[in-house]
Amino acid sequence: MLQSRSKILHLKSCRGRKVRVVREHYLRERVSCYSSLCQADCANDSKVLPGDLTHYMVPDAGVVADYLEILEFRELQGIVFTQTACQAVQHSKGRRQYSRIRNLLKDPRHDCVLFANEFQEYSYCAREKGESQEKWQTRCVYSAAVWYYNHLAGMINIVMITEDLDAVARYSSLNSGVYVISVKDYLENFWEQLRAAHELYSSLSQALQEKESECTEREYTEHLPAEVLGAGVKSGRYIKGMLEVSKHHPQNEASVLTHGFSNKKTDVSSSVLVCDSKSRNRAVHGDVVVVELLPKSEWRGKVTALTEGQGEEKNGEDNESKPLPTGRVVGIHQRNWRDYVVTFPLREGNQSQSRNSQRILSVPWDRRIPKIRISTQQADALQDHRVVVRIDSWESTSLYPNGHSVRVLGRAGELETEIQTILIENSINVLPFSDAQLREMPINSPEKPWSVDPAQVLERRDLRESHLVFSIDPRGCEDVDDTLSVRSLNNGKVLELGVHIADVTHFVKEGSLTDLEARTRATTYYLADRRYDMLPAVLSADLCSLLGGVDRYAMSVLWELDAHTFAVNKVWYGRTLIRSSYQLHYELAQTLLNGEQVEVPELAKLDTKEKDAKLAELTQALEMLRLVARHLRAQRDREGALELEGVEVRAQLDEERNITALVPRQPLEVHETVAECMIYANHWVARKIQETFPYQALLRRHPPPREEFFSELVESAAAKGFTIKTRSNKALADSLNQAVDLDDPLVNRLLRRMATHAMSQALYFSTGAQPQDQYYHYGLALDRYTHFTSPIRRYADIVVHRLLTAAIDMENGVVPGKALASNKDLEETAQHINKKNRAAKRAQKLSTELFQCLYFKERDPETEQHCVADAVIYSIRDDGVLVFVPEYGVNGPVYMKNRENQVVAVGQDGRCEWQSGSVRRHTDHITTTSALGTSSFRLFDHITVRISVHSSRHHADSLHLDVISNKPHHSAESQQPRSQGHRQLVQEVVRQAEEAHQQAQEKAAQRPKLSKEEREFCQSKTPNLYSLLEEVRELALMDLQTSQSYSHYSKIVILQ
Secondary structure (H helix, E strand, O other), rough: OEEEEEEEEEEEOOOOEEEEEEEEEEEOOOOOOOOOOOOOOOOOOOEOOOOOOOOOEOOOOHHHOOOOOHHHOOOHHHHHHHHHHHHHHHHOOOOHHHHHHHHHHHOOOEEEEEOOHEEEOOOOOOOOOOHHHHHHHHHHHHHHHHHHHHOOOOEEEEEEEEOHHHHHHHHHHOOOOOEEEEEHHHHHHHHHHHHHHHHHHHHHHHHHHHOOOOOOOOOOOOOHHHHHHHHHHHHOOOOEEEEEEOOOOOOOOOOEEOOOOOOOOOOOOOOOEEEOOOHHOOOOOOOEEEEEEHHHHHHHHOEEEOOOOOOOOOHHHHEOOOOOEEEEEEEEHHHHHHHEEEOOOOOOOOOOEEOOOOOEEEOOOOOOOOOOEEEEEOOOOOOOOOEEEEEEOOOOOOOEEEEEEEEEEEEEEHHHHHHHHHHHHHOOOOOOOHHHHHHHHOOOOOOOOOOOOOOHHOOOOOOOOOOOOOEEEEOOOOOOOEEEEEEEEOOEEEEEEEEEEHHHHHHHOOOOOHHHHHHHHHHOOOOOOOOOOOHHHHHHHHOOOOOEEEEEEEEEEEEEOOOOOOEEEEEEEEEEEEEOOOOEEEHHHHHOOOOOOOOOOOOOOOOOOHHHHHHHHHHHHHHHHHHHHHHHHHHHHHHOOOEEEEOEEEEEEOOOOOOOEEEEHHHHHHHHHHHHHHHHHHHHHHHHHHHHHHOOOEEEOOOOOOHHHHHHHHHHHOOOOOOOOOOHHHHHHHHHHHOOOOOOOHHHHHHHHHHHHHOOOEEEEEEHHHHHHEEEEEEEEOOOOOOOOOOOOOOHHHHHHHHHHHHHHHHHOOOOOOOOOOOOHHHHHHHHHHHHHHHHHHHHHHHHHHHHHHHHHHOOOOOOOEEEEEEEEEEOOOEEEEEEEOOOOEEEEOOOOOOOOEEEEEOOOOOEHHHHEEEEOOEEEEEEEOEEEEEEEEEOOEEEEEEEEEEEOOOOEEEEEEHHHHHHHHOOOHHHHHHHHHHHHHHEEEHHHHHHHHHHHHHHHHHOOOOHHHHOOOOOOOOOOOHHHHHHHHOOOOOHHHOOOOOEEEEOOOOO
16 A cells, blocks of 8 residues: 655756755555565565574665775675665765665675665655754664564664764664664674774775865866756767876876767867866866867877886977867766775875874876875885775865775785786776585586586587597697587588587576676686686586586587588587597697697507597598688688787796796697687677677677878888778788788788787677677678687677577577567676776786786896897887887887987997987987987887886886897897797796696695685686687787787787
């Protein structure tokens, strides 16, 4: 039965007039309580609170607003969020914090529910005349707590927590069983051992106490109201976009990227330049902002000079590009603050401090983030530590934002601290898999081995006896996502090609805890010395890994191809049962294709006759596979597929994780053979799911790059007499193939590298969110593409597997058991995966750079021969050049002018030194003039550089390159012996590492218990290199600076 009450709201119109609004408010007797202790048969149709707790906790509106971070601890269970508190947060803190509450309520890993107290007849409280809104909200929450206690018949105590001391005094003794205490008392009485929560509470409390700025003078202009910003964007007066602060000039240069935001058509093509911190007006890197264009007379250009080390940034007009649309920030549409890693400055006497705390300006690890003012009692103790902080506010009266510390990571410079810094800076949160998630996993142990379900044998197509199935992966691969098969049919007239992918969705049910965790992670994170798996190890390294000689579930695509034309006669999709006969690594497969003698482990125990027969069968299958792959590649080449440059290298570590060598991977044809088969499968699966679900299929598109991004490539190629055409992918591919310098093969590689740099990013999307002409994959020259072949390490592939299963069911007349995600939900998932993929690649790049620095940090650059290397100039700047070091894959700036205004002077023998002089930039070269004369450094010149490490207390270490000669490091004759010596060194390091790995495996076999790291994180301790080929292909669609570093170049095919 409903009861109606009148609710009077006093609102303000957009013009500031006060408006009195009367609304009907309906009350119900039956409102769900979401407790498993309920005896009143409430309609609790979603997650419920457990009944085995000592109490339920009800936070008031102030606690939810100010201490939500504490409520996000998973250890805190039985939390009841009231409708009153949530609405208060929505109005006072905005959409971002309100969304955090909604995500908590939806996440089954958190024991919390929402109680609609304002619609419950007996918990509703009308606001009394003269009562403040805060007092009324507290009374509403207390009334809800009392209702809960009575509704559950006193079976469980209710604890209301509030920071309102008057409320504690007023309500604490009114009802037995309903306790009202402060947050501090709650933590001390119920969660004494949860020290992280206590420390966070202390930090938040200090930040709240000192929230009022000490300064009343306005430092920045006030942001315009939201309604004014919205109207301005619609009219075209203002422009909305995301603020991206320059990595190289963070103090003086930022851009507002407008692509993807709804703006009225203006003269602005893709971005607006914001030149200084005042114009930035308290916006932080990553915020969605609204800008107003300045008059064209005030437009500026981007800085074209290099910025050296930690020095002051140069911002003179002589070092700027042509003027670009320039503006100033007038409002913030959405804050995108995250966790930031900071260090504390060295203690100075003028730091403000009180009896209990010190207010200091912490320095973020990310140079693009402004200093953050925090209050702490541990400033002296944490001088050399990295600390996680969060921004609370940035008032117009403060030069810097105010924040609070969250936790201490560890001492700066230690490997674990730096790795955790990289993860946090990229918003990567990889907690250990929970017990609840691991309980969902199937058991596979010596005592209870896993076996194939007989019911699955009946439902699946059994390929165990009919098909020769094998995998080809990097040596030592654990998570084998894919296997292949190929055979001749119909007296050689037909070839059957099969791609068989691990059937992860059989084990990971949609909506399960494991599925939710996999979606949250979205990908497996590969760092230089470790990986963080998307799925628990029992799946990723065991039951979902298509290992040799064991029965496994798979999702398969089988094509029947004409043996002469390779035209597709028939394609079959479905669930299969396979047993891989051979688990090959790339080098072994290539050796077999080369016709060389090699031992195949699976054949080692057979007699000679049987071994020869099976070896011939395997070799024939590999040759057929290569034949098919060559045709598929040629077909894509005719359509304009691009071949760009990528880098793949492995950091060889010793037992103490010290980097001992940089091991490049040599390109093999078998790499492209496997790659083409995976591309083919991804393409055909994309066709299948898009044709079945035109508006809710997950595909991957690669937009064509904008023409202006190719300017540097075109100009650099012209310097060597080559013409690069960019009107289409076909024209670009053909012109890159022709741009070959017979005397220096690095020229073509660097041109391909520049083409890679110009590429836009490949993105996942829902087909209902884009017109069909936007489905095209520019790099692969395919009309439709998706990811199907790596479900162990990519959540997108899991989504695609579910879509393919639903498509197969519909084709067979089977009604899907669960409704598919809507276009809106699928697009939201796609955007989440895109975001996590970008974070994963940044983290991979940063960890590689970390180990680069570790490699060179222990070496004396003045005496160590490995610190001197050949470098190639690939770009000219106002005061220096950018170079690439092929021996290590390192790229970076080389300065021709230093802070003392000295320039690089070249002697007669080519050696370089610093002297007074001048520097001048030209289109294809840069000249320095000094007492020794004038010297030129041209595009694609080989010079000799010395590599050293620039250490920073607050930021990540970086490599520093100094030119020491304008000549190549070695002539061809003298370079060969060193190259051979380096190769022998690498081979020796690899041999020792393999022996150490084998010994470790033998030791692990004798010790059945998991290692400490596996117990703690449920993940593999060493990096699995299976991902590298796929990751390198993806890197071809990104700025190559985000790729892995320090390797010889290897030609690759763009895949992702």
